Each structure stands twice: as structure tokens, then as C-alpha cells.
Amino acid sequence: MFKLTHYNKRALYGGLFAALVTGTGAFLLGNISGYEARELLASSLPGINTLCNTIALASATILALLLTLLSISSGSQSKLKREHYEHVMRIARMDTVVFVVSLVTFQVLNIPFSEAEGVSGMWYITLYYVSLGVSSLLCGALISVVLMLYNAVVNIIKVVGLGETDNPLVNDDTSEEE
Template identity: 50%
Template sequence: MKKFLLQNKRPIYGGLLTMLFVGIGIFSLGNLSGYEARNLLESSIPGINMLCNTVILGSATILALLLTVIGISAGLDAKLKDSFYFGIINVARFDTILFITAIVLFQMFNIPIVESENVPTNWYVTIYWLTLACSSFLSGFMVVVILMLYNTVGRVIRVAGLNQETSDIILDDADSEEE
């Protein structure tokens, strides 16, 4: 786990920074009454649903792009290190978690809570803050996955496109002897 965190330090920082930035913007609204929260919830749910749809589409596309990256890396003359393929697995794992989370949240946000007469007014404040926290989380998590994919694609481009033979993903003779 420590190795994973060290290898993906910048994407994780980028995602946390995005989540923090969105969160600060959201929480700068201040305290709300139940009635205000209900009205804001009515107007924000379509945007949050659109965010979920965008994340679902984006994460499905990223999974398809990972197959392309694997195809390109398989066609290289150089043999690649296992760490490169474990990196692709990590991107796929995070992307799949993001995909599933976005689908579940999309379903949750489609529950017609605002139309319900049985929900106490003071619950709307909690529901409103929870939906905004979820959208902040989705935004940050999407940034993490995109930055991880960027790092992976950049590594392939350096080897396949720029013919850099001294890359951290190419298996050389010293590495072959260790295995």
C-alpha cells in the first residue's frame, strides 16, 4: 500500500485538492434552514445527476482506453516491468470503484425525496449537505483516476513514441537477473 501511495502521490494530491476546492465552495454557503435546503436540493439534483452521468461515461471510456494501452504496450519491442502492468491494474481498480460509486449515487439521487410528504423538514439540510459532499467526492475521485491514467499513458508514450530506452517501465538485463 505504501508503494502504491508513493507511486500515485501526485494524482492523489490532485484529487484531494479538487475535493477540497469543491468542498470549500460548497460549504461557503453557510447554514441553511430546512425549507432553503429543500429548495436548493430541488435545483441541485439535476446537476448532480448530470455529474454522475458524466463520471459513469468517463470511467467506462477510461476502462476502454486501458485496453488500448495494454495493446500498445504488448506491441512494443521492449519487455515491460511487472510494475507497469500493476499500475494499469490499479487504474482499472480505481476506475471500476468510481464507476460503481457513480451508478449507486445516481440511483440514490433519483429517489424523489423532495416530493415526499413524510420527510421532516430538518432532514433536508442533512440530505443537501450529503449530496454536495458526494458530488465533491466524485469530482476528486475522477481527478485521481484521470491523473493516474495520464501517468500511465505518459510512460507508454516515452517508450513507444519517443523511444526512450532508459525508462522506469522497461525490463533491462539487470532486472531480468533479479527475477
């Protein structure tokens, strides 16, 4: 799919850890009945919807910040390697997936499930755990995106702001411009 660098692996592990921590709370409840699931679903949906809205807003903001990062990257005196731009593309791709999934999740969870009559209790249990699982994954994915963005920003600061020429992202072919 795509090459994982040291920075990407670290960011993905951070997001996976966050998803596991946030998802563990739901499974600590143990077995719940259909009625309990219906009540828990009704009480958790407003929070999950707010989370999806927040993640969508954060993802859109991150995409805008990536444009700024690209502007700074291309305007720098140092020639950056292709690897830097590929890293920014990976961030944008993952961020776009997080954005789309959060919006779709928001729309699906706005269906008034807790108002439905004649639905089996197992359906509520499944929906409850799926909604908590998806929200945990979205949380972890956004954390991964933010960590990847952090790594890209730190590298730009090192190259552009601090003038590091020995950074692995700096292209050594400066003689072509002269």
C-alpha cells in the first residue's frame, strides 16, 4: 500500500494505542442486555456525534494546514527530497479518510435508532458496540494524523528554520541551481 517510515510507524502505533485505550472502556462493561444497550446507545449517541463533528472539523483544518506546510516547503532555500512530499501526501490521504469516515459515521448515527420499535435487543447491542468501536478507531486515526503532521512540521522547522543541511530530507543536489 505505502512505505512506512520510522515516523509513520511511530504515529500509527500512537494512534493504535489511543484506539485501544478508548475502546477498552466499552468492553469493560461486560455483557449487556438489549434494553441496557438501547439505553446506553441513547445516552452515548450525542457524545459520539459531537466527537464525529470535532474530528471532521479537525481533519478539514489539518488539510488546510498541509497547504501551508507545502507552501513553506516549496519556498525554502533548501531543496527537499521527494520523501518529504510523499510523507505529506500520506498525511493528506489518511486525513481525508478520517474526514470521510467521520462524516459518514455522523450521518449514520443521526438515524433515530433508539426510537425504533419492534427491533430485537441483539440489534441494539451490536449497534452500541459498533458505534463505540468506530468512534475509538476515529479517535486513534486522528491522533495518528496529528502525530504524522507533528513529525513533518518538526522536520520543516529543522530544515527551514534552523538551517540543518545534514537532515535526511535535504537534497544534496544544490549544485544544479548554481
